Amino acid sequence: MSPIATSTVSARAARGSTTAAFEKSKYDVIIIGAGILGTALAATLGKRGRDVLLIERDWKEPDRIVGELLQPGGVQALKILGLEDCLEGIDAVPCSGYAVFYEPDKVMVSYPSDKTPNSGRSFHHGRFVMNLRRAARNAPNVTPVEGTASTLIHCPVTDQIIGCSYSYRNKDGATLSKNVYAPLTVVADGCFSKFRKQHIAKDVTSASNFVGFVLKDCQLPHPNHGHVVLAKPSPVLLYQIGTHDTRILVDVPGKLPSVSNGDLPTYLRTHIGPQLPSDVQPAFYEALKTERLRSMPNSWLPPSSNARDGLILLGDAMNMRHPLTGGGMTVALWDVVHVDRLLASSAVPDLADTALVMRRLGELHWTRKPLSSVVNILAQALYSLFSAGDDQHMKSLQMACFEYFKLGGRCVSTPAGLLAGVIPEPLTLVGHFFAVAFYGVYLICTGRLETDPSKDHNRGLFNLPWNLWRSVMAIWTACVVVLPVIASELQR
Ligand SMILES: Cc1cc2nc3c(=O)[nH]c(=O)nc-3n(C[C@H](O)[C@H](O)[C@H](O)COP(=O)(O)OP(=O)(O)OC[C@H]3O[C@@H](n4cnc5c(N)ncnc54)[C@H](O)[C@@H]3O)c2cc1C
Known part of the structure; x- marks a missing residue:
């Protein structure tokens, strides 16, 4: 018996659920969350002939300030998955790299053309998600349902996860609950994951928030490029997400000032506005008057x-990094590529063979590592450098990084390729990171890197002890920034 009445079927079908979805309770795979990862995985596994239930709490177009710039590596993953048409019809803007502003200077960090056959894309997140959702719903063997997953069901004998309960509303608005079962449940419920705590021992930490709003008809100095402003105390991102819309994300470290008492708008107006490129400022001040400030x-x-039979956590539920480098969707889409390969029916004919499924999924941790560790380490390390604040040694590294990009050639094209998600080589990343640190030492010792502009006496032997100290501290700071992140990547 269907738990929803006929009159609500068409409305529900439009948003996701079908009557059949509420009648059936056994599937090959249950996916919780129809965001970036869940939709792409559902479409892919469905096309492979797996019987997929896709549970999403809200099928309406999401209105969020996240996931708006897809790196070329992510576009490549979409192509492999046969989902590249999800980038069509959403007024997406091609992106060929970044312009990095460090007043009064700037440097272009363009994606290497030999490694990036396709450009990146920036867009309204919700429009992209709706295309992915459409692809998932139209894929064979995928049953979409609107409901909120509440608990994972485990087998009392084997302790394996065998499905989940979700709640949904019936035609009278009453909340009902339903149990569904599958040999594999995928949790892809995003950054505020409800299920993460029970299954992942590691903690989520947040050092800052991004405050985002839209600038209308803003003329960016370098169209088709993301813009990174190395503002004080931390960076500001700008990129076009549609013909008329430009997203600004202002990183605000520590506790977020209140919006309601006006502290946040005042901070943005008086502290951030003057640091933005002059072309951007009129649209910025105008938007402050009209746009809603949102934060994440x-x-x-x-x-x-x-670690648990029958269950896998993926996407932001399992792994997050600072969004400065816009790598989260690229990692998520490549994880779908990996899972698809690991669970190919030639290798795993029956998903009910839990031992085999878990052995194959166990390989995911290392299979994803070359790309995901590059994205993770780069995001965390660059954020540390770009939010140097008053730390003079971090500031040395920040300036060294900027000067390193200015050297051009491989000093900028390889970091750009790492950022683009098309050079999945962690050692190359670490090599460039320390090259920046040693370039900083060179600049310090030759008196060309001064973090305190009031000092102009930095040349000559007299300053040698001080410069040696700064050099040692620059290398030490580089180690403190990057080694803990590398260590975290080496743990299971
Ligand atoms: C400020 C900010 C900016 C970012 N910018 C970028 C960027 O420019 N480029 C980039 O690549 N990445 C960016 N990211 C990261 C990116 O947004 C994420 O990595 C990506 O969205 C993760 O996809 P996901 O599928 O894991 O989660 P999501 O896309 O968040 O999807 C989770 C889905 O699960 C649903 N859900 C949650 N709980 C339940 C439940 N109990 N039952 C049913 N459904 C549920 C939600 O409604 C949602 O649809 C940014 C992140 C932040 C914080």
């Missing part, structure tokens, strides 16, 4: 390997 925590969650 910038979280860090090192990856974990799967």
Whole structure:
């Protein structure tokens, strides 16, 4: 018996659920969350002939300030998955790299053309998600349902996760609950994951928030590029997400000032506005008067390997990094590529063979590592440098990084390729990071890197002890920034 009445079927079908969804209770795979990862995975596994239930709490177009710039590596993953048409019809803007502003200077960090056959894309997040959802719903063998997953069901004998309960509303608005079962449940419920705590021992930390709003008809100095402003105390991002819309994300470290008492708008107007490129300022001040300020925590969650039979956590539920480098969707889409390969029916004919499924999914932790660790380490390390604040040694590294990009050639094209998600080589990243640190030492010792502009006496032997100290501290700071992140990548 269907739990929803006929009159509500068409409305529900439009938003996701079908009557059949509420009648059936056994599937090959249950996916919780129809966001970036859940939709792409559902479409992919459905096309492979797996019987998929996709549970999403709200099928309406999401209105969020996240996931708006897809790196070329993510576009490549979409192509592999046959989902590249999800970028069509959403007024997406091609992105060929970044312009980095460090007053009064700037440098272009363009994606390497030999490594990036396709550009990145920036867009309204909700429009992209709706295309992905459409692809998932139209894929064979995918049953979409509108409901909120509440608990995972475990087998009292084997302790394996065998499905989940979700709640949904019937035609009278009453909340009902339903149990569904599958040999594999995928949790892809995003950054505020409800299920993470029970299954991942690592903690989520957030050092800052991004405050976001839209600038109308803003003329960015470098169209088709993301813009990073190395403001004080931390960076500001700008990129076009549609013909008329430009997203601004202002990183605000520590506790967020209140919007209601006007502290946050005042901070943005008086402290951030003057640091933006002059072309951007009129649209910025105008938007402050009209646009709603929204915020999201910038979280860090090192990856974990799967520990429970019948269950896997993926996407932001399992691994997050600072969104400065816009890598989260690229990692999520490549994880779908990996899972698809690991669970190919030639290798795993029957998903009910839990031992085999878990062995294959166990490989995911290391299979994803080359790309995900590059994205994770780069995001965390660059954020540390770009939010140097008053830390003079961090500031040395920040300036060294900027000067390193200015050297051009491989000093900028390889970091740009790492950022683009097309060079999945962690050692290359670490090499460039320390090259920046040693370039900083060179600049310090030759008196060309002064973090305190009031000092102009930095040349000559007289300053040698001080410069040696600064050099040692620059290398030490580089180690303190990057080694803990590398260590977190080496743990399971
Ligand atoms: C401020 C900010 C900016 C960002 N910018 C970028 C960027 O420019 N580029 C980039 O690549 N990445 C960016 N990211 C990261 C990116 O948004 C995420 O990595 C990506 O969205 C993760 O996808 P996901 O599928 O794991 O989660 P989501 O896309 O968040 O999807 C989770 C889904 O689960 C649903 N859900 C949650 N709980 C339940 C439940 N109990 N039952 C049913 N459904 C549920 C939600 O409604 C949602 O649809 C940004 C992140 C932040 C914080």
